Amino acid sequence: MMRRFLRLPWRSSSRRRADLDEELRFYFDMRTRELIEGGMQEADAHREAVREFGDLEYTKQYCLAEDAMSNRDERRTDFLAELRQDVGHSWRTLRRAPGFTAVAMITLALGIGANTAIFSVLNGLLLRDLPYADADRVARIWGAHAGTKFDRSQLSAADFLDLRARQRSFASLGVFARGGGTYVGTGDPVRLSGMRVDANVFNTLGVRPLLGRTFATGDDSAGLAPTLVVLGHGAWRRVFGADSGIVGKSIELSGRMRTVIGVLPPSFFFPTASDAEFFTPLDLTPILNDANRARKFHNLGAVGRLRPGVSVTEARADLVGIARQLEREHPESNTNMTVNALAVRDAVVGDTRPALLVLFGASTLVLLIACANVAGMLLSRAVSRRQELAVRAALGAGRARLVRQLLTESLVLAAIGGAIGLALAYWGTGALVRSAGEMLPASSQVALDGMVLATAAFVTLACGAIFGLVPAIVASRGNHSALKDGGRGSSGGAGRYRLRSALVVGQLALAAVLLVGAGLLVRSLARLQQNDLGYSLDSVLTFEVVLAGERYATAASQDQFFDALYSRIAALPGVVAVGGSGTLPLRGGSMGSLAIEGRPHAGPKLPEVGYQPVSDDFFKTMGVPLKRGRTFGPPDHNDAAPVVILSEGLAREFWPNGDAVGARIRLGPDPSVPWMTVVGIVGDVRIGVAGDLRPTAYVSTRQDHWGGAAIVVRTTGDPMALLPPVRRELKAIDPTLPLTQASTMKDVQSIELTDRRLPMQLMAAFAVLALVLAAVGVYGVMAYSVAARTREIGVRVALGAQPSNVFGMVVRQGLGAAAAGLTLGLVGAAALGRVLARLLFGVSPTDAATFVGVAAMLVTVVLAACLLPARRAVRIDPLEALRSE
Amino acid sequence: MTQPPIDLLQGTVDVLILRTLAWEPMHGYGVSRFIRQRTDGVLTIESAALYQALHRLERKKWIRAEWGLSENNRRAKYYALTTEGRKQLRAETATLKTYVDAVFKVLEPV
Numbered sequence: 001m002m003r004r005f006l007r008l009p010w011r012s013s014s015r016r017r018a019d020l021d022e023e024l025r026f027y028f029d030m031r032t033r034e035l036i037e038g039g040m041q042e043a044d045a046h047r048e049a050v051r052e053f054g055d056l057e058y059t060k061q062y063c064l065a066e067d068a069m070s071n072r073d074e075r076r077t078d079f080l081a082e083l084r085q086d087v088g089h090s091w092r093t094l095r096r097a098p099g100f101t102a103v104a105m106i107t108l109a110l111g112i113g114a115n116t117a118i119f120s121v122l123n124g125l126l127l128r129d130l131p132y133a134d135a136d137r138v139a140r141i142w143g144a145h146a147g148t149k150f151d152r153s154q155l156s157a158a159d160f161l162d163l164r165a166r167q168r169s170f171a172s173l174g175v176f177a178r179g180g181g182t183y184v185g186t187g188d189p190v191r192l193s194g195m196r197v198d199a200n201v202f203n204t205l206g207v208r209p210l211l212g213r214t215f216a217t218g219d220d221s222a223g224l225a226p227t228l229v230v231l232g233h234g235a236w237r238r239v240f241g242a243d244s245g246i247v248g249k250s251i252e253l254s255g256r257m258r259t260v261i262g263v264l265p266p267s268f269f270f271p272t273a274s275d276a277e278f279f280t281p282l283d284l285t286p287i288l289n290d291a292n293r294a295r296k297f298h299n300l301g302a303v304g305r306l307r308p309g310v311s312v313t314e315a316r317a318d319l320v321g322i323a324r325q326l327e328r329e330h331p332e333s334n335t336n337m338t339v340n341a342l343a344v345r346d347a348v349v350g351d352t353r354p355a356l357l358v359l360f361g362a363s364t365l366v367l368l369i370a371c372a373n374v375a376g377m378l379l380s381r382a383v384s385r386r387q388e389l390a391v392r393a394a395l396g397a398g399r400a401r402l403v404r405q406l407l408t409e410s411l412v413l414a415a416i417g418g419a420i421g422l423a424l425a426y427w428g429t430g431a432l433v434r435s436a437g438e439m440l441p442a443s444s445q446v447a448l449d450g451m452v453l454a455t456a457a458f459v460t461l462a463c464g465a466i467f468g469l470v471p472a473i474v475a476s477r478g479n480h481s482a483l484k485d486g487g488r489g490s491s492g493g494a495g496r497y498r499l500r501s502a503l504v505v506g507q508l509a510l511a512a513v514l515l516v517g518a519g520l521l522v523r524s525l526a527r528l529q530q531n532d533l534g535y536s537l538d539s540v541l542t543f544e545v546v547l548a549g550e551r552y553a554t555a556a557s558q559d560q561f562f563d564a565l566y567s568r569i570a571a572l573p574g575v576v577a578v579g580g581s582g583t584l585p586l587r588g589g590s591m592g593s594l595a596i597e598g599r600p601h602a603g604p605k606l607p608e609v610g611y612q613p614v615s616d617d618f619f620k621t622m623g624v625p626l627k628r629g630r631t632f633g634p635p636d637h638n639d640a641a642p643v644v645i646l647s648e649g650l651a652r653e654f655w656p657n658g659d660a661v662g663a664r665i666r667l668g669p670d671p672s673v674p675w676m677t678v679v680g681i682v683g684d685v686r687i688g689v690a691g692d693l694r695p696t697a698y699v700s701t702r703q704d705h706w707g708g709a710a711i712v713v714r715t716t717g718d719p720m721a722l723l724p725p726v727r728r729e730l731k732a733i734d735p736t737l738p739l740t741q742a743s744t745m746k747d748v749q750s751i752e753l754t755d756r757r758l759p760m761q762l763m764a765a766f767a768v769l770a771l772v773l774a775a776v777g778v779y780g781v782m783a784y785s786v787a788a789r790t791r792e793i794g795v796r797v798a799l800g801a802q803p804s805n806v807f808g809m810v811v812r813q814g815l816g817a818a819a820a821g822l823t824l825g826l827v828g829a830a831a832l833g834r835v836l837a838r839l840l841f842g843v844s845p846t847d848a849a850t851f852v853g854v855a856a857m858l859v860t861v862v863l864a865a866c867l868l869p870a871r872r873a874v875r876i877d878p879l880e881a882l883r884s885e
Numbered sequence: 886m887t888q889p890p891i892d893l894l895q896g897t898v899d900v901l902i903l904r905t906l907a908w909e910p911m912h913g914y915g916v917s918r919f920i921r922q923r924t925d926g927v928l929t930i931e932s933a934a935l936y937q938a939l940h941r942l943e944r945k946k947w948i949r950a951e952w953g954l955s956e957n958n959r960r961a962k963y964y965a966l967t968t969e970g971r972k973q974l975r976a977e978t979a980t981l982k983t984y985v986d987a988v989f990k991v992l993e994p995v
Contacts, residue, residue, distance in 0.1 A: 019962070022960065022962075023912075023913065023936075023961075023962045024936070026913075026914065026955070026959060026960075026961050026962070027912075027913055027914045027917075027932065027936075029959075030914040030955075031914065031932075034918075052932070053931070053932040053933055054931040054932060054933025054934065055933050056933065058933070059933040059936050059937055062937045062940070063936060063937060063939075063940040066937075066940040066941050066943070066944045067940060067943075067944070069944050070943060070944040073944070
């Protein structure tokens, strides 16, 4: 009877046919009788009733078809009604347990939010569309140094031409070199980053211009190359106000007039680490004609479009084979030089990929822990709801219906948690992108797009199903005895407890993995920050000035400019020292080959050392100590005898007897360059925050003119406060020169550390989250265990167990889970350590201190989580416990 | 009175059935008898059309069916008007009235 009220009557097709027959038979019987009463014979009456009815067969078919349709409609509304009923019931049930609901929802929201935020970055970076036609066929090609980790360096012009002529893997190859410029329009001069590309680059990438055209064959000839430019979309909008009639106009770039022939689409970015804002044709002829540079000057990058059916791996093997031929043909320049090629997709993602994948893995672990937690909570709740479920079963709800009801509850919980999680992810993604800075390529498009939303929805449903299904099945297995014993029956309790314990062990293991990962990253960063760079970063302002225009064509004019700039800045209040160099040591540097007078080199190729032009007071400003000899000064002018200063490491390596000062060396491949005399030795300096103490030779900016410098200013106060007066001084000397890259050295270091600090911070956040969730899980299972064993503990106490025994019993149980989880987790962490290796610095993936620390932390947290349940166990009154049953 | 019965349009059949069931729930035979007696045999609905209409109206949820016992104690399928059906009846009656009035405005001599 109840069943009829719980579900509306659906009728099978045979049932519907029988019903219709009965309905019509009733009509015919009644009508026949009426006709007989009117005076007809029985047989005639029956015939007459059938005749006057009309088309009986058609009517039957018509009615059955109508009935079938009604039935379908009813089933649907029925299902919806039941769903509404279930959702409504779930909502009321959840509202009746606000504590449980809040904890479960927050747990899920954190798990789903963290996962979605990381996935949206992953999606924007690793899975997005690239702005190249058929991008999977485009490859990036680099030079590489065999047997080292320098596998993404530059190619020489002659090598590139040989590669292009001999290769069989690519349909087309394009080559490019970096080269910026200054645009002087009506306002302040603007420094734009530029790229010089040959006529094949844009065709190889497969780019359709937004306006005009890209470069065509012949545009990179000696005659045309200096006269053309293609603008990137960003520069076109920012500098030229999105002028739609710009194609055909002439603009002045670094003192040279160029005709704009095209503008690139907004989605386009160049497949190098940093994008470019304008593109000029690259003419290789001058460098090819210079015998000393053609094969020895490495400044080119390349892209290729693979022939159909050729994989990147095959293409790389092809190129490496050619590099070997070149090594044999040109040992003096090509020994140990090889080539590397990667799919452009892998190339643009670069070093961010391992960090992102690790973080995505970590956030997924957090989500799993969250699911395990909610599953555990639902299992506990299922116990207290056995009576309710038994009542519903007794009223006629089938088991499937009960499972569906409980599952709906989980899904409602998951949906709300997911919605809050999505809000968290929205906020988190924004925060992530803001703090990621240069870690994410400028070209990445991170947003909560359809793909991310769909994934989040899927994850939410999957979570609901995972943590809902098992408890639902376990709970619905309860039998009617639950009614009799008031819901406190013990059957099934042991299995359920085992399941919960297993969940807690799993949670602790996952938390341990995350803690180890976070610990290793924290220690890496600490190592990096304590790393002695060889100079001091405090109170130093830095900025760059690039000289442009005819005014600075001569060495003397450049010296004059920098002397004026340095003396003006040195005169500013608060300035301790000012200097300049080619590149900031934190941002890398150049390499050159080293030849020593009177020492013929042994191998076919000269050793490579760091190479840096610096101003007179550079060492003083940066705090690099002078170990021997002297630094540069005004007497080391352009026409004076060439001098050089060596880093301590370089001097020790090549002059182990300490007689470096006074020796004569030469840097670079050109043998016609005069020898330089070593006049001093300075302390070693680290190249990059995680770099090595590179042996470096310093030359004077008075003798090697780069047409620009990274300026450093040491002050007594806030470095940034010095920027406006510095800007004024620069303007006073030459108002057309832009001042770029202004920052404090501390900030430069901080930015360079970002791609290490951010993963560390996120990992630490995930680990803390995991630890808290695991602690909640431990607390939950212990509290449940104590509650379920109230009677047993009562008996023990009645039989003489001391409070310390009871306390110990509970704590031992918790520690058992901790030990199991910890063992699993630490083994897992050791196995997964390799994944982290690329993100670590100066710490082994199996760093003992980290593992011990994680173990101690986890045990402490488990103990703390056991404390409350253990105290409750101690307070159990044996009389109460026994009487309450 | 041997006037030939008038053929009815489907929409009119529906309205008549709804109006009949507005009195009380009836089985199909009851509906047919009721209409015949009420109109003194002027309007007869072919029983085939009647049953088709009943099942169609049930699908539209304007009437709902339930098994019950007839006057002579037999199992019979009774049809009752739903709220939806009552609304429909009011609307269609109004339409039909407007239609008939309009027709008579043309037919009646002024």
